[in-house]
Amino acid sequence: MSKQDWPLFEIFIRAKSGLSHRHVGSLHASDADMAMDNARDLYTRRGEGVSIWAVESSAIVASDPAESSALFEPAEDKIYRHPTFYDVPEGVENL
Amino acid sequence: MYTQGLDQKGDDGKLPVEDAAQAKLFQDRVDREEKVEPKDWMPAAYRKTLIRQISQHAHSEIVGMLPEGNWITRAPTLRRKAILLAKVQDEAGHGLYLYSAAETLGVSRDDLVDQLLTGKAKYSSIFNYPTLNWADIGAIGWLVDGAAVMNQIPLCRCSYGPYARAMVRVCREESFHQRQGFDILVKMCAGTPDQKRMAQDALNRWWWPSLMMFGPNDANSSHSAQSMKWKIKRISNDDLRQKFVDVTVPQADHLGIKVPDPELAWNEETQHYEFGAIDWSEFKQVLAGNGPCNKERLHARQSAHENGDWVRQAAVEYAKKQMRRNEQAA
Numbered sequence: 001m002s003k004q005d006w007p008l009f010e011i012f013i014r015a016k017s018g019l020s021h022r023h024v025g026s027l028h029a030s031d032a033d034m035a036m037d038n039a040r041d042l043y044t045r046r047g048e049g050v051s052i053w054a055v056e057s058s059a060i061v062a063s064d065p066a067e068s069s070a071l072f073e074p075a076e077d078k079i080y081r082h083p084t085f086y087d088v089p090e091g092v093e094n095l
Numbered sequence: 096m097y098t099q100g101l102d103q104k105g106d107d108g109k110l111p112v113e114d115a116a117q118a119k120l121f122q123d124r125v126d127r128e129e130k131v132e133p134k135d136w137m138p139a140a141y142r143k144t145l146i147r148q149i150s151q152h153a154h155s156e157i158v159g160m161l162p163e164g165n166w167i168t169r170a171p172t173l174r175r176k177a178i179l180l181a182k183v184q185d186e187a188g189h190g191l192y193l194y195s196a197a198e199t200l201g202v203s204r205d206d207l208v209d210q211l212l213t214g215k216a217k218y219s220s221i222f223n224y225p226t227l228n229w230a231d232i233g234a235i236g237w238l239v240d241g242a243a244v245m246n247q248i249p250l251c252r253c254s255y256g257p258y259a260r261a262m263v264r265v266c267r268e269e270s271f272h273q274r275q276g277f278d279i280l281v282k283m284c285a286g287t288p289d290q291k292r293m294a295q296d297a298l299n300r301w302w303w304p305s306l307m308m309f310g311p312n313d314a315n316s317s318h319s320a321q322s323m324k325w326k327i328k329r330i331s332n333d334d335l336r337q338k339f340v341d342v343t344v345p346q347a348d349h350l351g352i353k354v355p356d357p358e359l360a361w362n363e364e365t366q367h368y369e370f371g372a373i374d375w376s377e378f379k380q381v382l383a384g385n386g387p388c389n390k391e392r393l394h395a396r397q398s399a400h401e402n403g404d405w406v407r408q409a410a411v412e413y414a415k416k417q418m419r420r421n422e423q424a425a
Binding site for chain 2: 005006008025026027028030031034041042045046062064065066
C-alpha cells in the first residue's frame, strides 16, 4: 500500500464574530482546499465556528521549551509592569 | 469510542537509560498537575505508552464505525438514519482527533494506519461482535458509548495536553451517542412484545462484552500502576467498571429489561451492585483475533484503504498540478 505523506495543517476556528481564531487541532490534506473542506467536516459539525484558518504546520515557527526560561523569566521580575505594583494613596479615586 | 486496558507487552527493557534527574523533574511536573506538551522532555516509556494508547484509541474509533455503519441503510426511519449517520461521522472525527494527538509524539499517520491494516495494532475488543438487528444499534449507543464516556471522562485530565484536549472534544460529542442509543431502546421497549424481546436479546449479547471494555481486573493489569503515576490513567479498571454497573442497572430497570447476570445484586452496605465474574477467556480470544468478526472488520478496513488508493493518488497529483500552475503564473 502506497504511503501518502500528505502535509499536516493546523486548524484555527473563530467561534463567533468578535473573538479571535483559536487553535482546535490538526489534520492531513493533499492541498489547502482539501484542508479547508476537511476542517469544516472535522471541527465544525456542531456550529463551532464562523471562520476557519488552515496553516501548514511546517510554516509555523515555535519557541523551544528548552529555552523557555531564557525567553520568559526576564518578564517575571518586572512586576512594576502590573498596575497592582503601585500603592494608590487613600482617598484617591479613578486611578 | 474508547480505549481499554489492552495488554501492553513488557518491552520496557529495551528503552534507553535516562537521566534520573530529568526523570525526577518530569515526575514533579506531573505531580504538580502541569500538562506535558509535545516538545517538552518526556521519558521514552511515557512517550511509548501514550503512542500505543492513543493510537489504539484512534483505531477503535475507526473500526467502531463498522458495526453501526452496517445499519445506516437499514435504519427504520429517515430520522433514525440521519441520527445514525451523524453518530458514525462523529466516530470518524474522534479517530482523526486522536491520530493527530498521537502524531504530536513523533509517529506518522501512515505508520499508524499501516499498523492497523497489517493487524499489528490492537483496537477495542467490543467491535469484533456483530450487529444482528436494530436493537443492537440501541445497545451499542447505550452500553458501549456509555462505557466509553465513563472511561474517557477521566482522560480529559490526562497529563499529556494534546490527548486531554482531544478527549474534551470527544466527550462533548459522546453524550449524544449514548442518549440516541437509549432513545432507540426506550422506543422498542414501549413497542410490541417482539420489539421488547429484541431489546432484551441485544442487552443479553452486549452486556458482558461492554464490561470487558474496561480491561483486565486491576490485579492483572500490570501497566496500570505506572500509567496512574504518570497521570495518564486516573481511575482503575475495576473502579470504572463498578461505576458503570452502578449507573447502568437502574437504566435497564427503567427500560424493563434484565441484565443477564444471575449474581447481580444490590449491596446496601457498600451502596454498590455486586456482579458475577467476567469470562476473561472470551476477552483473550477476541483480543487474540478469534472473536466473531475480527477478520471481517480488518478486511473491511483493508479493502476501504485499497479502494481509496486511486483517490488519494489523484488528490496528490492534482495538488502538484495546481502548485505548478501557481508557479507558472507567478
